[in-house]
Amino acid sequence: MSPPLAPDATIGILGGGQLGRMLALAAAKLGLKCHVMSPDPQAPAFDVVHRVTRADYSDTEALDRFTGDVDVITYEFENIPAETATFLAARKPVLPNPRILATTQDRLLEKTFVNDLGIPTARFAEVDGPEELKAALEAVGRPGVLKTRRFGYDGKGQVMIRNGVDPQAAWEEIGGQPAILEAFVPFEREVSVIAARNAAGQVECFDVTENEHRDHILKISRVPAAISDEVADAARRMTAVIADAFDYVGVLGVEMFVVADGGGHTLLVNEIAPRVHNSGHWTLDGASVSQFEQHIRAVAGWPLAKPVRLGAIEMTNLIGNEALHFGDWLTVPGASVHLYGKAAVRDGRKMGHVTRIL
Numbered sequence: 001m002s003p004p005l006a007p008d009a010t011i012g013i014l015g016g017g018q019l020g021r022m023l024a025l026a027a028a029k030l031g032l033k034c035h036v037m038s039p040d041p042q043a044p045a046f047d048v049v050h051r052v053t054r055a056d057y058s059d060t061e062a063l064d065r066f067t068g069d070v071d072v073i074t075y076e077f078e079n080i081p082a083e084t085a086t087f088l089a090a091r092k093p094v095l096p097n098p099r100i101l102a103t104t105q106d107r108l109l110e111k112t113f114v115n116d117l118g119i120p121t122a123r124f125a126e127v128d129g130p131e132e133l134k135a136a137l138e139a140v141g142r143p144g145v146l147k148t149r150r151f152g153y154d155g156k157g158q159v160m161i162r163n164g165v166d167p168q169a170a171w172e173e174i175g176g177q178p179a180i181l182e183a184f185v186p187f188e189r190e191v192s193v194i195a196a197r198n199a200a201g202q203v204e205c206f207d208v209t210e211n212e213h214r215d216h217i218l219k220i221s222r223v224p225a226a227i228s229d230e231v232a233d234a235a236r237r238m239t240a241v242i243a244d245a246f247d248y249v250g251v252l253g254v255e256m257f258v259v260a261d262g263g264g265h266t267l268l269v270n271e272i273a274p275r276v277h278n279s280g281h282w283t284l285d286g287a288s289v290s291q292f293e294q295h296i297r298a299v300a301g302w303p304l305a306k307p308v309r310l311g312a313i314e315m316t317n318l319i320g321n322e323a324l325h326f327g328d329w330l331t332v333p334g335a336s337v338h339l340y341g342k343a344a345v346r347d348g349r350k351m352g353h354v355t356r357i358l
Contacts, residue, residue: 016043253277
């Protein structure tokens, strides 16, 4: 285990989006500097950091300069090229460990990993071609959700297969890529747990968050989730088991379905995000410590805080043109507006968010 960073140390962040921006702001609060690397010349995180490297993640000369200026490296998104992660890890500590990316970047490996821990997921089957898809539909049943194994988010790279849908057409719709077929889950609600774990094995979970999606994009998160204490405790335990199994360092988000089961409820893990997570943005204004500060503490080798929720909280994403009307929120009692500084407004693009203490 590396010694804790001094307050004047520099953390390298791969990725310059809003998550990198909020991580850098949390680091600055603690006296730590950040150096962000991103190929995007208009990366919003560039506006708030000590130093930037604008280069492609395959540029080994830029990567070498980047590692020479930082003490530890983390990332704001999980789709880092494997070659980049390997190159960086040979030079400086990379947290969370890049080997975790190999599991979480691949839906088949991820669900197999979770099941091997004794944690349930939706039924699933590997699909490498149209004939395998037909066999998978026989095993998993309809309706099912066909998803690419890699690089899918916000509903991209997936298609629902209901009765009457041609499997060949579904296979072509996802681009004929290696895939996974998941049984459709008739869930009661979607929830997530944001947890932090440091190298000493300390795990701290935030309160379970209930999430509402629109057009496959997170729109509203509410805390506390409308679930029983028993279900909430089970969700936090599952998340801690996953974090410990990974020997994780940093913040992760675990998305789950709450499914009615007789007179009670069961939980199915849907996805693991090895980074700070959109459903944890409420912690910026609604908790004694944010998910971003917890992540910085973890990668710096510092003790984690024990988060205390400050009330009932609602977080609303400002998507696309909604951000142009941010002024409507400025006079709402209990509301805090966060704009990400993105240059271009596009449909489906997360431009900011609002948190409200209700």
